[in-house]
Amino acid sequence: MAVTGAGLAGVIAAESRICFIDGDEGVLSYQGFNIHTLAKEATFEEVIFLLWNGKLPDASELRELKKALVRNRPIPEPVTAFLSSAGHAMPMDVLRTAVSMLSLYDGLARDNSLPASREKAVHLMAQTATIVTTLDRLRNGKPVVEGDPELGLAANFLYTLTGTRPDPVMERALDVALILHADHELNASTFAARVTAATLTDVHSAATSAIGTLKGPLHGGANEDVIRLLLSARSPEHALEMVHGKLERKEKIAGFGHRVYKTEDPRATHLRILSEDLGNRTGHQNLYQISRQVEDSVRRAKGLNPNVDFYSASTYYSLGIAIDLFTPVFAVSRMSGWTAHILEQLENNRLIRPRAEYTGAPVGQAWIPMQERP
Numbered sequence: 512m513a514v515t516g517a518g519l520a521g522v523i524a525a526e527s528r529i530c531f532i533d534g535d536e537g538v539l540s541y542q543g544f545n546i547h548t549l550a551k552e553a554t555f556e557e558v559i560f561l562l563w564n565g566k567l568p569d570a571s572e573l574r575e576l577k578k579a580l581v582r583n584r585p586i587p588e589p590v591t592a593f594l595s596s597a598g599h600a601m602p603m604d605v606l607r608t609a610v611s612m613l614s615l616y617d618g619l620a621r622d623n624s625l626p627a628s629r630e631k632a633v634h635l636m637a638q639t640a641t642i643v644t645t646l647d648r649l650r651n652g653k654p655v656v657e658g659d660p661e662l663g664l665a666a667n668f669l670y671t672l673t674g675t676r677p678d679p680v681m682e683r684a685l686d687v688a689l690i691l692h693a694d695h696e697l698n699a700s701t702f703a704a705r706v707t708a709a710t711l712t713d714v715h716s717a718a719t720s721a722i723g724t725l726k727g728p729l730h731g732g733a734n735e736d737v738i739r740l741l742l743s744a745r746s747p748e749h750a751l752e753m754v755h756g757k758l759e760r761k762e763k764i765a766g767f768g769h770r771v772y773k774t775e776d777p778r779a780t781h782l783r784i785l786s787e788d789l790g791n792r793t794g795h796q797n798l799y800q801i802s803r804q805v806e807d808s809v810r811r812a813k814g815l816n817p818n819v820d821f822y823s824a825s826t827y828y829s830l831g832i833a834i835d836l837f838t839p840v841f842a843v844s845r846m847s848g849w850t851a852h853i854l855e856q857l858e859n860n861r862l863i864r865p866r867a868e869y870t871g872a873p874v875g876q877a878w879i880p881m882q883e884r885p
Contacts, residue, residue: 520770524863525705529562529851530696534771539778541694542566550781555664555689555844556580559636562694562851563629576633581660583637584667587616591645591655598650602643602839603726607719609642610635614715623713625857631714632850639846640664643839644671665689668843673831680792681830684785688826691778691819692841694848696771700724700731701845701852708853709863721849722842731838736765737824738798738834740805746797747804754808766821767809775816782822789829798825 531540539546542561549558560568560576568576590612597605613634614620619627641658648655648671656671665686669677677685695701704721708714725731744750757764769776783802790799802825806817827837 519865524697524702524865525856527696527852527855528565529848529855530694532696532771534769535773537772537774537777539695546691546777547780549690550687553690555686555693555847558690558693559847562847563632563854577663579633580637580664581658583634584641584658586613586638586641586645589616590642591649594642594646595649598646602646602835603722603731603842605646606639606642606839606842607722607726609646610639610722611715611719613638614713617713617715620713623711625854628714628854628857632854635714635718635850636846637664640668640843641671643836643843644668647672647833647836668840669830680788684789684826685830687781687785688823688840689844691781692823692844694845694851698730699727701849704849705852705856706863708856709860711857711860714850714853717853718846718849721845725838725842725845731841733765733818733820734824734827734837734841735834737821738828738837740765741798741801741825742828744801747801750801750804751808754805755812758809758812764805764809766817766824767813767815769816769818772816772818776818778819779817779822782819782826783817786822786825786829789826793829793831795825795829798828 529542531543532538541549541558542565544553544561544567549561553561556577557568557573560572586609590609593609593612594605597608617631617634619630645655653674656674658667658671659676662670662676663682663686666677666682669675669681669685697705700721703724704717707717707720740753741750744753754764786802787799790796802822806821809815809817824837827840828834832840
């Protein structure tokens, strides 16, 4: 058997029309649309439709999707009760368990056909956001805010999280951030979702696998480390001292470098702008200024570019999102991509079953009786 790259590096594991990445040129596209075009022109709901259907929605299709997402926002009362009792736990643990719980109240639980799975994708897309905002309200002793059916997903998320309707700039900032995080080809969590879906289990199980994978610190969560670094710096000058100290100790600096991109992560291009705009608007200009100093220092010292996590940290913080919710917000966005890949897997399914390169003892070992073993 031929030896493959460690961690399946460079191995083509599936055919997909959903996402294209050129790491050398810094290109990311969803269903053929460049991420720069989508970040400038699209809404998150349009991107959800695009990922699921391979085309942009017309006015009627977009209107129906928005209605379906609003209609499916409420979560079952037992799930709310669980959120109320689990406020002490890590939000990603709570989200993983709550998404799994949703399957218990799924009216199509015994129907895993493709049409039923499409309906479940809508449910998950709407309810994942509700789980995150409801958890945060309850754990802070605040009343749950009922969603506003007139608000889109991004605006409603901020409203039900903070209790205040966001202004258009804040709404658009989160909308763009959700677009940028929506999909990224066969990353670890998406691959986990496809492997799970390939067994012909239900959509909720596949989504739960994805959330559990995103929880791992080598996949999600780097933006939490980034914001802690930024907040611990008293000034841009102090930030440089901290970075130089980490580099001297050969410590990894969160938010830099990427497994795929050899140039700037195209998502970081937009998040850098959002970070500056929101910082100026919310009084967090220092976070942006410190971020730029850290970026310049790391690039000069190591030749590394910021990835999606680096500027998303200050962007989320300026939006009033709690630090331990950064990765759950990532999951709210990536649910669109996860479900798109799950549906694509089910369209032409084959069980995903790779092989391993055996490196153990020679095959055919002689049995050693107990009394003769050293």
